[in-house]
Amino acid sequence: MVEQHRVVGVVGLGSLGLSVLRALDAGGVRVIGVDSDPEVVAAVRPWAGSAEVSGELETLGEADVVVEAVSEEFEGKAEVLRRLGALCPRVTALVTTTGALSVPALAVASGRPAQVVGVRFAVPASPRAGAAVVPTTMTAPEAVSAAEDLVSQLGRTLAPRGTDTAVARELLLPYLGRAAALHEAGYASCEDIDTAMRLGCGLPAGPLEMLDAVGVDTVHRELADLHRRTGLPYHRPPAALERMIGSGRLGRKSGQGFYTYDAAGLRIAPAAPDRAPESAPAVEHVGVVGTGTMARGIAQALVLAGVRTTLVGRTTERADAARAAVGSSLDRSVSRGRLAPEAARAALDLMRAEQDAAVLFDCDLVVEAVVEDLLVKRTVFEQLGKVCRPGTVLATTTSSLSVAACAAASGRPDDVIGMHFFNPAQVMRLVEVVRTEATSDPAHAAARALCERLGKTAVGCGDRTGFIVNYLLFPYLNHAIGAVESSGSLDLGEVDSAVESLLGFPLGPFTLLDTVGLDVSLAILERLHETFGTEDFTPAPSLRHLVALGHLGRKTGTGFRTV
Structure with a gap:
């Protein structure tokens, strides 16, 4: 059972300190926040709920636990811990939130080494994100227990003892920076970038939401520190962050970052755009070209939504087999109690399978879902x-090829749009809707309306290799491989554990690579590198070697981890 601390102090009310204070206050804990900057104290008070906020360290004289969350600088942290050690009772646990400094050195500098313990957060105020307790050999068991109780009171998952907190943060930071640069380039809106990563990868929060939670200035500073240490170009802070800092847009703690927040720290929804809605042509009959996993999943999603569907394969046998596979999938849903038998029959009755593409002449929209090869798609x-x-809308499901190149082959580019479904298409809610310069308003409206009818969430983006999800996801996966290759001691399992427990991601990078397929991952990185040419898209040597050996991940039973 978690012990309820009577009084918890928080020293330093930046992004992390404020998120700790607010979480404890929401949980009914009496919490006192202290910051030496009067302007910070004044700015924080409206956000602090029922918590006490002060500029005087002496208000913490009766605290059971004090959380030190001042700037990541040794002398500053050591001075705060020394003062707390002299002020607080001998039983008070002193928790330092340092992300990179030595906890033992801070413990010694405090003059109370037995009571000092580290608690490291990778992302403050983010759903499912955890925290790691970092004791030293000098830490008393009571202080460790107090820190673990504190993590529980914050509603955080307690990471396994010994979790490498630095690697999770070092993988997160360039991912956040890349998302910021993608937004500043005008490629996609904040909402679409965050929605794409939440739904496409099952993440607890989008990258720009995370960046606001961590603090724009904090991410900039830590990326700059990383860049000084590594010299890697993808660790250089993007100019977008510098401009935001210059205008005082520091994230949630300042009330404005990529989003705007009210005094309670809740995001303020943007005003609806003042423009006439696009008129969407009716879509009642959809064609699907292809018989593979993606084509079958899209066809199943269509018929379950009551859309008449014609699937075309290269041969009658392939087309019939695809329809039979959809029928088997519907039957499994029935056997699991997810679908009524009559609903399954009605859905399959809406689907026909053909070999001749000429039967698609009267479709309102046709989805191409063949192999990811530009020549074949063209x-x-x-x-x-x-x-x-x-007027028939022609959609390609490509995940990384040029939609415009497909459109040019059709001879009617204004009718062509990208609809990148995610696998399994009958389950995943996300569709990246990719508009080229030539795509007409009616084609765009029809694609988005179809997504809505299917119960999917459409995010808009331009015609560029990788779109949103692959452009942000695969450099992060590649960096994880590189981190292990360059380390003499880092283990794949440790990296996965750190990412899952500290960032709250559903899968660690190596488990995700094995799930996607190492050959697929390599092909996507090669395409990204061909387009952008930067170092972070250069596939890591280990990935190339495993693919050459035929170790492709879950589908072969061996990859980065034996399945």
């Missing part, structure tokens, strides 16, 4: 441009 679009009636 051949399909050339055929669709001839057989489909004027």
Whole structure:
């Protein structure tokens, strides 16, 4: 049972300190926040709920636990801990939140080494994110227990003892910086970037939400420190963060960052755009070209939504097998109690399987879902441009190829749009809707309306390799491989454990690589590198070697981790 601390102090009311104070206050703990800067004290008071906020360290004289959350600088932290050691009762646990400094050195500097313990957070105020307790050989058991109780009171998952907190942070920071640069380039909105990463990867929060929670200035400072240590170009802070700092947009703690927040720290929804809605043509009959996993998943999503669907394969046998596979999947849903038998029958009755693409002439929208090869896709679009009636929307499910190149082959580029579904398409809610310069308003509206009918969430982005999810996800995965390659002691399991327990990600990078497939991951990184040419897209040697050996991940039973 978690012990309820009577009084908890928090020294330093920046992003981390304020998030700790607010979480404890929301949990009914009496909490006192202290900051030496009067302007910070004044700014924090409206956000502090029922917590006490003061500029005087002496208000913490009766605290059971004090959390030190001042700037990441040794002398400053040591001075605060020394003063607390002299002020607080001998039984008070002193918790330092240092992310990179030596906890033993701070413990000694405090003059109370038995009562000092580290608690490291990778992301403050982010759903499912955890924290690691870092004791020293000098820490008394009572102080360790107090720190563990504190983590529980904050509603955080307690990371396994010995979790490498630095690697989680070092993988997170360039991912956040890349997202900030992507937004500043005007490629996609804050909401679309964050929604894409939450739904496409199952993350607890989007990167720009995380950046606001950590603090724009904090991310900038830590990236700059990383860049000084490593010299790697992808550790250089993006100019977007410098501009935000210059304008006082520091994230949640200042009330404005990528989003705007009220006095309670809740995000303020932006005003709806003042523009006429696009008129979407009716979509009642959809064609699907392809018979693989993605094509079958899209067809299943369509018929479950009551959309008449025609699936076309290279041969009658392939098309019939695809329809039978959809039927088997619907039957499994029935057997698991997720679907009524009559609903499964009605859905399958809406689907026909054909070999001749000419049957697609009366479709309102056709989705191409063939192999990820530009030549093959262009051949399909050339055929669709001839057989489909004027005005039929032609969509490609490509995950990284040029939508415009497919559109050009069709001879009717204004009808062509990207609809990147995520696998399994009948389950995953996200669709990246990719508009080219030539895509017409009616085609765009029809694609988004179809997503809504299917119960999917559409995010908008431009026609560029990787779109949102792959552009942000695969450098992060590549960096994880590089971190292990460059370390003499880092273990794959340790990296996965740190990312899952501290960042709250559903899968660590190596488990995710094995799940996606190492060959697929390599192909995506090679495409990204071909387009952008930067070092972080250069596939790590270990990835190339494993693919060459035929160790492709879960589908072969061996990859980075034996399945």
